[in-house]
Amino acid sequence: MSFETLPGFRAFYPESSARRADIFEKWRAAAHSFNFLEYDAPVLEPLELYIEKSGEEIVGQLFHFEDRGGRAVALRPEMTPSLARLVGAKANSLKRPIKWFNIGEHYRYERPQKGRLRAFYQFNADILGESGASADAELIALLIQSLKAFGLGVEDFKLRLSDRDLWLFLLAAEGLDAAGSAQVLGIIDKLERNSREKTLEQLATVLGESAAVFMTKVEAVVAIRDFPALVEYFTALPIEGTQTEAIEARLAEWRVLLTALDNSGMGEFVEIDLGIVRGLAYYTGFVFEAFEASGEGRALAGGGRYDDLVGKLGGQAMPAVGFAMGDVTLGDLLEKKGLMEVAEAGPDFIFIIGGVAERAQALADAACLRAAGYRVEYPLKEVAFGKQFKDANQRGARFAVIYGSEELASGVFKVRDMAAGTERDYPRTDLVALAESLLEEGQD
RNA sequence: GUGGCUGUAGCUCAGUUGGUUAGAGCACCGGAUUGUGAUUCCGGGGGUCGCGGGUUCGAGUCCCGUUAGCCACCCCA
Numbered sequence: 081m082s083f084e085t086l087p088g089f090r091a092f093y094p095e096s097s098a099r100r101a102d103i104f105e106k107w108r109a110a111a112h113s114f115n116f117l118e119y120d121a122p123v124l125e126p127l128e129l130y131i132e133k134s135g136e137e138i139v140g141q142l143f144h145f146e147d148r149g150g151r152a153v154a155l156r157p158e159m160t161p162s163l164a165r166l167v168g169a170k171a172n173s174l175k176r177p178i179k180w181f182n183i184g185e186h187y188r189y190e191r192p193q194k195g196r197l198r199a200f201y202q203f204n205a206d207i208l209g210e211s212g213a214s215a216d217a218e219l220i221a222l223l224i225q226s227l228k229a230f231g232l233g234v235e236d237f238k239l240r241l242s243d244r245d246l247w248l249f250l251l252a253a254e255g256l257d258a259a260g261s262a263q264v265l266g267i268i269d270k271l272e273r274n275s276r277e278k279t280l281e282q283l284a285t286v287l288g289e290s291a292a293v294f295m296t297k298v299e300a301v302v303a304i305r306d307f308p309a310l311v312e313y314f315t316a317l318p319i320e321g322t323q324t325e326a327i328e329a330r331l332a333e334w335r336v337l338l339t340a341l342d343n344s345g346m347g348e349f350v351e352i353d354l355g356i357v358r359g360l361a362y363y364t365g366f367v368f369e370a371f372e373a374s375g376e377g378r379a380l381a382g383g384g385r386y387d388d389l390v391g392k393l394g395g396q397a398m399p400a401v402g403f404a405m406g407d408v409t410l411g412d413l414l415e416k417k418g419l420m421e422v423a424e425a426g427p428d429f430i431f432i433i434g435g436v437a438e439r440a441q442a443l444a445d446a447a448c449l450r451a452a453g454y455r456v457e458y459p460l461k462e463v464a465f466g467k468q469f470k471d472a473n474q475r476g477a478r479f480a481v482i483y484g485s486e487e488l489a490s491g492v493f494k495v496r497d498m499a500a501g502t503e504r505d506y507p508r509t510d511l512v513a514l515a516e517s518l519l520e521e522g523q524d
Numbered sequence: 525g526u527g528g529c530u531g532u533a534g535c536u537c538a539g540u541u542g543g544u545u546a547g548a549g550c551a552c553c554g555g556a557u558u559g560u561g562a563u564u565c566c567g568g569g570g571g572u573c574g575c576g577g578g579u580u581c582g583a584g585u586c587c588c589g590u591u592a593g594c595c596a597c598c599c600c601a
Contacts, residue, residue: 084574084591084592087592087593130601133601134601137599138601140525140599141599141600141601157601158601159601160601161601186601188600188601190599190600191525191526191597191598191599192593192594193594193595193596193597194594194595194596196600358600358601359599359600359601360600360601362601378600379600382600382601404601432559432560434558434559435558464557464558464559465557465558465559465560466557466559466560466561467557467561468559468560468561469559469560469561470560470561470562471561472560472561473561473562474561474562480560480561482559482560484559485559486559496560496561498561501561503560
């Protein structure tokens with residue numbers, strides 16, 4: 081009987097494990113630099129948690145089953161519902177703003193394809209308890225920094241920024257209620273993927289005869305790329321009274337957001353693009369997605385404001401904004417750009433052991449250096465000298481230390497710098513101090 | 525869930541119109557090599573040719589099914 085890895089799941093041999101560790105380290109370092117705190121939640125959750133957030137349709141996309149206690153459970157497909165529950169449960173005692181992040185594996189029962197697997201890692205970051213656009217700016221700055229940390233620049237990726245609130249003004253002007261608006265946003269979300277004819281057809285089912293006129297408005301809005309044009313378009317809308325003030329207020333929020341991003345040095349990555357509205361209906365304000373600069377591929381990261389969700393899932397209402405970044409699309413991009421760290425570091429020291437008699441001293445020294453935190457390797461069986469050096473070379477050792485009868489007889493610590501090819505004797509005094517100076521300064 | 529393409533050693537691949545015991549390079553292990561590493565030489569392990577069925581005297585090769593991978597659609601939290 082033979083077994084294979086389940087579809088859409090990956091095994092991590094040391095090389096890919098090293099790459100994954102590198103990605104996690106950079107994500108974590110970025111989050112820490114913005115003073116986000118790490119949290120975690122169960123991988124297995126009540127199925128109901130996801131149905132409550134996303135509706136019954138979600139069940140078909142989940143790994144779910146009934147546990148032996150008769151509970152309907154699911155492997156987490158995303159982090160946000162768990163986060164909302166955690167925060168909601170302690171809402172009154174948590175210092176705000178709450179800035180939290182998580183790096184964890186998520187599971188979705190979907191057909192694997194380019195940039196999408198069934199098990200993948202996500203970096204989630206959220207700011208809760210602050211409704212102002214400064215929070216959106218802080219979060220977006222973290223998102224951009226998290227990508228820059230890999231050496232990616234403006235020529236590699238961009239962040240497409242949009243706003244569902246602005247869309248709602250437009251839709252209200254068309255006389256649409258909440259349900260109709262949600263429907264139209266769903267159509268706009270697919271604008272890029274569908275033909276103009278198909279989009280028109282879909283709009284007509286909601287708007288009837290005004291669909292064609294509305295379509296031209298949509299095309300004008302989606303073409304806007306800079307803030308002055310955005311202001312011009314929305315202040316010129318034929319809308320009166322309190323709505324006009326609301327639009328003014330909304331544009332002021334935009335100003336706060338864009339100014340903060342410019343001041344943080346992130347402005348160059350941001351591109352206004354109201355074509356982004358994001359699929360599910362719970363987003364309430366700014367929404368954004370990061371893409372490869374060429375526009376190819378799936379989104380590198382996506383997020384937005386969700387001011388109503390915590391109240392719905394956690395009981396206690398709380399404004400929130402967050403993003404998620406996956407390891408699969410990012411890994412593909414890093415690979416393509418040649419920015420993927422490939423190998424795990426080699427050992428600091430490999431011991432070359434002459435024979436059974438010399439092994440005792442080598443083991444004692446290895447234990448000493450290992451206790452001090454150095455990476456030390458030695459052969460587990462008796463092997464010819466030449467082979468040991470060859471092996472040390474192949475394993476990428478920084479230094480080889482020779483344990484032969486001559487060295488032990490004369491009481492020296494003979495160290496060979498594998499890269500330089502130099503070899504020197506050192507007195508057998510403080511090995512840890514010697515190791516430290518060798519690794520810092522090398523061998524003269 | 526739907527469709528297209530592809531499955532021969534760990535990896536990259538060869539394998540003639542269907543014909544005996546399925547090969548190469550790389551990688552791995554051992555040796556030449558009992559005190560010095562990237563070269564060289566020799567040897568070795570590793571395959572139910574993705575799996576199942578069919579056609580045939582005979583199938584890695586042809587046909588059907590299935591499974592997995594890749595890609596696209598649906599969906600994308």
